[in-house]
Amino acid sequence: MALPLTFAASILVTGLVGVAAERVCVKPLARASPLMTLLATLSLGLVIRESVLIFYPRGADPKPFPQLLPQGGFEVGGVAIRYESLVILGIGLAAMVAVDRVINRTKMGAAIRAVAQEPEAAQMMGVNLDRTVDATFFLGSGLAAVAGILSGLYYSEIHFIMGITGGVIGFSAAAIGGLGNVYGAIVGGLLFGVLQTTAAALIPRGSEFRDVVAFAVVMLFLVFKPSGILGEKSVERV
Amino acid sequence: MSHDLALVWLAEAAVFTLVVAGILAERPWALGATGAAIVAAGALVRFVPRLGTTLAGAFARRRPAALGAGVVLALALPLALRSSPYWTFVATLALLYVTIGQGLNLQIGTAGVINLAGAAFAGLGGYSVGLLTVAAGWPSWLAVLVGPWVAVAVGTILFVPILKTRGHYLALVTIAFVFIFNILMNNLEFTGGPQGIKNIPTLRLLGHAFTTKPVLAGVELPSHANFYYAALVMAGLTTWVLRRLHDSWLGLALNTLRDDEIAARCCGVSITRGKLLAFSIGNFFIGLGGAFYAVMVGFVSPPDFDFGYSLVMLSVIIIGGVDSIPGVVLGACLLVPLPERFRFLHEYRLLLYGVVIVVMLLYRPQGLWPAQVRRYR
């Protein structure tokens, strides 16, 4: 029973780490070029990964992750389905619905959307900018923690480097889905997963090259539909 | 004024002595004394205002003499370090990072094209050398000259369509590209998989093999000195070319499109052409660094070109000064040797690079040697 509590604590702590990261290396750079923020957060990610590697006992080795999910599975029309895949799918969907609720149905969600569109106008309308940005980072980092836990449950092990591929894949999924759209991330994530699996199945030794194929498609998307599948074309003000 | 000349040469000799002493000092008291001298010298220049401006003025008035003396000292470095072949190797590595850093600085610093695939483009140069020499039997020097073009070609073909996209897309795609490059190198047959390519033949110029020990002024130097001098020529030429490109219509156009794309377009600057030029020229020098690395160490393997090295390259230009040509030289000469000098830091190397980038971005975003206004002289 302690494990679910640990998970909840881990999500909470990761969310708070996200807020701290924002306070340390996003907000102070608000006036600088947005690319500086990107470089700073990427470097902070490096610092966190290296800290785990160096300071966690035997940090370079993969760590076993507790198996919680029901093992085994069943077969439908020749397709083997594992119970744990179903559970992970369910949790993922629930998380998406929850995010959608928060973004589209709550006051904080309205504030987040307002800040994303017009930070200055939102502030004049009485939105507390700092708190809203904090909330966004808490939410985003907490969700990343959920993804990390699910990944640990699925593979039964975790590794200090696992986050970076996950992060890049996550951004790619959001980008091909359409940034700024909750459902875009779902569509993009599914598409990415389908591409990986198809590549693994169709290409000889495809399981090694599945990320290559998926990223290649992401690059094509950025060329031909830079706004993503569900994204609105944004117009820059001159 | 001959005062100036004496001052310039004295300052350069002092820096050279401190660097060599800092590298070679073994006993704690010697190391401590050198450290104290370095701190004292830094503090003097920083906190005695007359001294700083006098030095700056002297260097400005005596540029050719300062450069000439600098070249002489750079040539003399392997002589001073001959008791420790390893340090000649480290110095060569720093010069490689100067070359790579100048290329990356044109992209990130001058044009604002965030390329986080530096490791992959260096890897393209390095692997090309490996394949051309080991598999195709080319002479090493030819492979080193051709390798960078592979980096340019791959970069141009893959990234031209994406160069136009705004914001963080390009940066993220370059990260993805490093991963793709690593997956491919690890799994393709012809690149040797995880073992990479071994036994790359060493450089041989005019009958002189780089494995033989050179003799300079009657003193026998370690064989790595061959690579040191070659890398010195390479880094020097690269810096010279990029200095001139930076102080030209090209550098001006790239700076303008970095700061304000819309203003640049309305002044007749083609964004696609500008970014493409910056990206291709930059990749050439990054690939050149990787190609040289391959012939220097004699093998290439996937871990030599993973994402961490992209961040090392990035920290070189951020600590030196974004868009600053001398800053890149300073950044490479500080960041590469320091973790080697303090071996206990070696384990924390990447961690420290990350901390350095964050701290510099927050507290000194212009770097240690900030970019100066273009003067067209």
Added chain:
Amino acid sequence: MSVSPSLLEVAGLTVRFGGLVALDGVDVVVAEGETVGVIGPNGSGKTTFFNALTGLLVPAAGEIVFLGRRLAGLEAHAIARLGIARTFQASRLCLALSVFDNILIGMHAGRRTGVVDFVVRRGRFLGEMRTAIERVSHLLALFNGDLPRRGFERVGQLPQIDRRRVEICRALAAEPKLLLLDEPSAGMNPEETAELMRDLQIVREEMPGLSVIIIEHDMFVIEGVSQRVVAFNYGRKIAEGSFAEIAGHEEVREAYLGKEAARA
């Protein structure tokens, strides 16, 4: 009045943002050497008009003919090279670059030296640059005799009015045939606005063949510099004529001058 050949002919220009029609069938003709004022309330499509002219926006319909050439399909930088230069409502200078650099970029399209000259035949490039900097200094001196001496300072160190001058110099450095000024007096106090009027007068005298389209909210500026005025409202051209005609125009008074007239 003599009829001079028209430099710019805009016919039926329409711009849409999604479902919103920002510019709706606008016709404007500008003759060589003429200054046309554009007025209209906020959001009436004035800046959108400039953005479409300079190729920053792709029009949904209509035609722009400049020097007898249709601009459809040309990118912004290609249009700029044909001889259309502009300033922006919110300053778009590169604050970290020098005053000279900010203006020299305007001459970038007319450069005669290339990469080989930058690196190997450096003398050629430096010679071209010396001439260019002399011209820039001459332009700067027209507005403020002190500015050429500050050429190698960063633009961020200049006061607001001098930055506006640098921006106008950047546009003029390109030797355009048509200059678009987007609300040059924005954010200025009355004294600064008076100085600006003087500056525009200098431009007129210095380059008599130059055509200008100027967007302004300040009616004194419009009255002072423009030979003809076009009024926009809700993306449509609602009136055109001399300042006096426009000032007396019923629809314009309703849309725009109503407030002004009440204040006067």
